Amino acid sequence: xxxxxxxxxxxxxxxxxxxxxxxxxxxxxxxxxxxxxxxxxxxxxxxxxxxxxxxxxxxxxxxxxxxxxxxxxxxxxxxxxxxxxxxxxxxxxxxxxxxxxxxxxxxxxxxxxxxxxxxxxxxxxxxxxxxxxxxxxxxxxxxxxxxxxxxxxxxxxxxxxxxxxxxxxxxxxxxxxxxxxxxxxxxxxxxxxxxxxxxxxxxxxxxxxxxxxxxxxxxxxxxxxxxxxxxxxxxxxxxxxxxxxxxxxxxxxxxxxxxxxxxxxxxxxxxxxxxxxxxxxxxxxxxxxxxxxxxxxxxxxxxxxxxxxxxxxxxxxxxxxxxxxxxxxxxx
Amino acid sequence: xxxxxxxxxxxxxxxxxxxxxxxxxxxxxxxxxxxxxxxxxxxxxxxxxxxxxxxxxxxxxxxxxxxxxxxxxxxxxxxxxxxxxxxxxxxxxxxxxxxxxxxxxxxxxxxxxxxxxxxxxxxxxxxxxxxxxxxxxxxxxxxxxxxxxxxxxxxxxxxxxxxxxxxxxxxxxxxxxxxxxxxxxxxxxxxxxxxxxxxxxxxxxxxxxxxxxxxxxxxxxxxxxxxxxxxxxxxxxxxxxxxxxxxxxxxxxxxxxxxxxxxxxxxxxxxxxxxxxxxxxxxxxxxxxxxxxxxxxxxxxxxxxxxxxxxxxxxxxxxxxxxxxxx
Ligand SMILES: Cc1ncc(C[n+]2csc(CCOP(=O)(O)OP(=O)(O)O)c2C)c(N)n1
Numbered sequence: 001x002x003x004x005x006x007x008x009x010x011x012x013x014x015x016x017x018x019x020x021x022x023x024x025x026x027x028x029x030x031x032x033x034x035x036x037x038x039x040x041x042x043x044x045x046x047x048x049x050x051x052x053x054x055x056x057x058x059x060x061x062x063x064x065x066x067x068x069x070x071x072x073x074x075x076x077x078x079x080x081x082x083x084x085x086x087x088x089x090x091x092x093x094x095x096x097x098x099x100x101x102x103x104x105x106x107x108x109x110x111x112x113x114x115x116x117x118x119x120x121x122x123x124x125x126x127x128x129x130x131x132x133x134x135x136x137x138x139x140x141x142x143x144x145x146x147x148x149x150x151x152x153x154x155x156x157x158x159x160x161x162x163x164x165x166x167x168x169x170x171x172x173x174x175x176x177x178x179x180x181x182x183x184x185x186x187x188x189x190x191x192x193x194x195x196x197x198x199x200x201x202x203x204x205x206x207x208x209x210x211x212x213x214x215x216x217x218x219x220x221x222x223x224x225x226x227x228x229x230x231x232x233x234x235x236x237x238x239x240x241x242x243x244x245x246x247x248x249x250x251x252x253x254x255x256x257x258x259x260x261x262x263x264x265x266x267x268x269x270x271x272x273x274x275x276x277x278x279x280x281x282x283x284x285x286x287x288x289x290x291x292x293x294x295x296x297x298x299x300x301x302x303x304x305x306x307x308x309x310x311x312x313x314x315x316x317x318x319x320x321x322x323x324x325x326x327x328x329x330x331x332x
Numbered sequence: 333x334x335x336x337x338x339x340x341x342x343x344x345x346x347x348x349x350x351x352x353x354x355x356x357x358x359x360x361x362x363x364x365x366x367x368x369x370x371x372x373x374x375x376x377x378x379x380x381x382x383x384x385x386x387x388x389x390x391x392x393x394x395x396x397x398x399x400x401x402x403x404x405x406x407x408x409x410x411x412x413x414x415x416x417x418x419x420x421x422x423x424x425x426x427x428x429x430x431x432x433x434x435x436x437x438x439x440x441x442x443x444x445x446x447x448x449x450x451x452x453x454x455x456x457x458x459x460x461x462x463x464x465x466x467x468x469x470x471x472x473x474x475x476x477x478x479x480x481x482x483x484x485x486x487x488x489x490x491x492x493x494x495x496x497x498x499x500x501x502x503x504x505x506x507x508x509x510x511x512x513x514x515x516x517x518x519x520x521x522x523x524x525x526x527x528x529x530x531x532x533x534x535x536x537x538x539x540x541x542x543x544x545x546x547x548x549x550x551x552x553x554x555x556x557x558x559x560x561x562x563x564x565x566x567x568x569x570x571x572x573x574x575x576x577x578x579x580x581x582x583x584x585x586x587x588x589x590x591x592x593x594x595x596x597x598x599x600x601x602x603x604x605x606x607x608x609x610x611x612x613x614x615x616x617x618x619x620x621x622x623x624x625x626x627x628x629x630x631x632x633x634x635x636x637x638x639x640x641x642x643x644x645x646x647x648x649x650x651x652x653x654x655x656x657x658x659x
Pocket of ligand 1: 066067115117145149178179
């Protein structure tokens with residue numbers, strides 16, 4: 001990892017800390033009743049989004065999941081606008097019409113979080129098809145969970161990408177649970193990466209708590225895609241430190257198990273240890289980043305709290321983009 | 333005056349696709365057997381020879397996967413896909429990509445997304461294709477906000493509406509009745525577009541308004557022409573697009589005639605027919621001189637035997653009876 005430029009190391013740390021801080025504050029705000037609906041937090045999985053996104057440009061596309069805040073942040077989405085979206089405010093990134101499960105920002109190539117498990121996987125393939133037919137050297141990355149890898153959309157999309165050799169990378173975040181169902185009871189194979197063989201593409205499994213390891217496998221897969229060599233399936237073995245959603249009583253796993261992961265496999269702690277031991281970054285540099293991030297998140301919360309609610313008449317807007325003569329948005 | 337040549341409904345659609353592909357390199361065609369085979373009803377014939385297999389893509393049988401791919405391609409802003417769902421009956425295996433993804437993205441993303449995808453599909457009974465290849469499921473699309481739904485009845489309308497649909501920035505479901513592919517009609521060679529949301533008065537009349545869709549437009553016209561000899565004047569309206577709906581043309585006609593019959597091949601409840609009946613009752617009640625009559629298929633699966641299928645479909649006899657009932 002000596003070859004990772006210092007700029008990139010600083011970015012990685014900032015991104016992971018930003019996701020962590022964002023999610024911890026969101027958990028509190030949700031508990032206080034300030035954020036409505038469901039929220040699915042990404043705490044513990046920060047290294048996956050960060051290691052992959054370290055190789056992406058603004059013009060590259062991603063598709064995300066119900067657990068999408070981390071992907072959005074790592075792709076460079078606007079945090080103030082996304083925080084306002086979680087509150088349901090008019091200044092939200094989706095004007096208060098999407099919420100946590102639909103955080104999206106086409107301006108940074110984020111084609112959408114998705115409330116339908118597996119629903120976004122073919123969208124990345126579609127973006128990759130567009131990239132290929134337009135002769136661009138961009139890529140698309142589909143993020144999804146271990147549970148989603150049992151869906152038809154996963155199998156159909158990966159098969160299409162394989163036969164058409166599209167510039168897409170499939171990143172399975174195997175956090176060992178599909179709500180309550182453990183991985184061992186979802187599929188008979190040891191690793192989701194094994195599924196790649198069935199589609200004639202490379203599959204690789206990586207420690208998703210080690211951002212450097214994710215960085216390495218993502219680098220190779222994204223280079224392959226950019227070079228026209230087709231898709232790769234990456235399985236990042238990871239763990240969510242919190243429940244499936246906020247309020248989940250977590251009766252399906254033991255406290256000891258969760259504590260073990262927090263103690264031994266926290267991706268941020270592991271990163272800090274490595275960069276300090278190797279002398280790649282200093283304590284001061286890390287402290288500065290943490291403080292900056294805290295301020296930024298606090299500002300986003302302030303912005304969200306102070307933002308106005310959407311106006312009632314906005315409920316009828318944004319259904320269609322091309323106006324027509326006949327009645328489009330029906331109300332009796 | 334130049335004589336306009338007559339071509340089939342399928343050929344008219346083919347010309348629309350050809351024109352759009354020649355004009356805009358972002359337009360791509362995808363689906364099962366759309367390439368070398370030219371589509372199982374011949375609509376995409378010759379396109380692969382002209383535009384190559386990059387832009388005319390044969391897909392595996394993976395409707396959710398390739399429709400979802402079309403949705404992503406459209407959302408990315410890089411392509412304008414025209415995706416073929418071989419039969420509307422296969423909707424179930426791909427519905428999520430249509431009603432939860434394509435239809436909602438723009439709204440959920442606060443108006444940022446444009447989803448310029450056209451999903452072409454085949455509808456309707458009359459070919460003894462039995463219960464899983466004969467349905468008219470357009471109500472399942474009309475019901476979902478965010479989709480435009482087009483259902484043409486003539487070769488002329490087919491060409492002009494498909495051109496408009498491909499040029500539209502919203503997801504459009506373009507439905508083709510399988511019994512119409514072979515019918516011929518006048519179609520200009522030059523490209524032209526018919527705006528979505530404009531109904532067509534296929535025959536003017538003053539005694540009864542008949543609103544009919546696709547194949548049923550032809551049956552309604554047959555009955556209207558027959559009744560004319562008796563001095564009964566029937567106005568036949570083809571909405572052509574079900575979303576957006578040209579309320580104005582329909583309501584003006586009801587106001588003129590005071591009588592309404594709706595003919596639609598779909599199942600009866602929560603249908604296009606009940607929707608138009610509700611429209612009449614809500615917005616033209618004072619003009620109605622008789623109860624609104626609906627002529628639809630019954631709420632059963634579509635039978636196979638020609639003898640039963642004929643009974644299942646709205647027939648000219650049933651349409652005639654309904655018109656006489658409201659007079
Ligand atoms: C099609 C569909 N089925 C079920 C659900 C309910 N649901 C939401 S998240 C989830 C578990 C997803 O597990 P996984 O893909 O492993 O992702 P993770 O939550 O672990 O990140 C389920 C069942 C859904 N939203 N969509």
